[in-house]
Amino acid sequence: MSQLLRHHAEQVFAQEIEELIAQDTHQRPQNWKMSPWAVVTYLVGGKLQNGFAVTPKYIGQRRLMEIAVSTLTTDRALLLYGVPGTAKSIVSEHLAAAICGDSTRLIQGTAGTSEEQIRYGWNYALLLSQGPSDAALVPSPLMNAMRDGAICRIEELTRIPADVQDTLITVLSEKTMPVAELNSEVQAVRGFSVIATANNRDKGVNELSSALKRRFNTVILPVPASEDEEVRIVVQRVTEMGRALELPAEVPALKEIRRVVQIFRELRNGHTEDGRSKVKTPSGTLSSAEAISVLTNGMSLAAHFGDGELRADDIASAMIGTIVQDPVQDAVVFGEYLDTIVKERSGWADLYRALRERV
Missing domain, CATH: 3.40.50.300 (P-loop containing nucleotide triphosphate hydrolases)
Known part of the structure; x- marks a missing residue:
């Protein structure tokens, strides 16, 4: 077994x-x-x-x-x-x-x-x-x-x-x-x-x-009502997946999980979490399941081709294929979101650079 x-x-x-x-x-x-x-x-x-x-x-x-x-x-x-x-x-x-x-x-x-x-x-x-x-x-x-x-x-x-x-x-x-x-x-x-x-x-x-x-x-069954609820779901499933797949990597820090969840929620809902800015939505679903997949793939990259600690570059590598499914339309939508929303966030410079290099 x-x-x-x-x-x-x-x-x-x-x-x-x-x-x-x-x-x-x-x-x-x-x-x-x-x-x-x-x-x-x-x-x-x-x-x-x-x-x-x-x-x-x-x-x-x-x-x-x-x-x-x-x-x-x-x-x-x-x-x-x-x-x-x-x-x-x-x-x-x-x-x-x-x-x-x-x-x-x-x-x-x-x-x-x-x-x-x-x-x-x-x-x-x-x-x-x-x-x-x-x-x-x-x-x-x-x-x-x-x-x-x-x-x-x-x-x-x-x-x-x-x-x-x-x-x-x-x-x-x-x-x-x-x-x-x-x-x-x-x-x-x-x-x-x-x-x-x-x-x-x-x-x-x-x-x-x-x-x-x-x-x-x-x-x-609705999508998670709040960011905190979705973060809880993703933390639990990523931990379970990492254990089941025996990935030799640390479970991502809560900060990294929250950043991925926030990006997915904003692109899915068409506006930032604070409601102040509208954003265009890409063609993909961007559900909690995709967020879990991105983080699990990132853990695998970190474990087998890094030092075991999940970093912005690992997240970006795993995230692009999930969000940019249409290489023309989704690339434009995501690039605009990065330049107008992610770039301006304090403490997100590493993730912005890693993502922008790939779009």
Whole structure:
């Protein structure tokens, strides 16, 4: 296991899950590992009665997590919606890990996702030799979740073609999946639900039908409300990533993290943090996820090609490719931001020079 690049949430936070289950005295829905209260505590963090500290997996409004978890106790599916980089996939994974102890029942939505990938397929060698049978049937993660009374995750639902999306309607409304070839059906066991994610940048690609929308409760995950909140998110994730990747570099100083976050927030929002100056926005998303990537890449540069301490040059090298995605338009926008905003800031001369050399 130590050789794996990334572990599942239920593996990384196994001790926290065990402690929460042991200390949980609240009512648990059937086939849930822990109560809704414990699931929310696992997500947002807190201290248990025995003093055990649960780390936050989602930094934001607790009420949003309460709404998401309460949805999963009903007969409605959950749709996590928002701009890219707002932790939709992370929340989805941790919800499944806490509720059923298994976050791996996953369908990745793409333009090529077929109905068979959502419903079921066939082992064609057995199908040809024996004809349709239970042995020849290849269940999808959705069918397995129905049988086990567990959570199935569907990533990027709006990237799936509309006619394939509608395959979910019968499953979500009737809680059954007909298998016409066997003249049978699979009925969902209590505890079954679906958590789907979608981002608003894909609006209009394959919008959900009104019939399918009605089967979901939608929770919109917002971008961090304040700079301090976003800094907390980035600090936590950069620390985790550095540890997981075993980067031989120090975790960036808070000053460096705050500078990266501030640049991303200002370019994303179209104005400086104090609201005094407007700035043009580049074409990229510039979410917290991109800020985390910039700092992690900078740590790698510092570790393997420097002295292990993250410096302005490392940050600039990692930042340019994230912000300047259009080599013409974004370069002009970012260059103007550097000359009018960054250049004038006290203590930012090193970062300005490093960035300006590359734009």
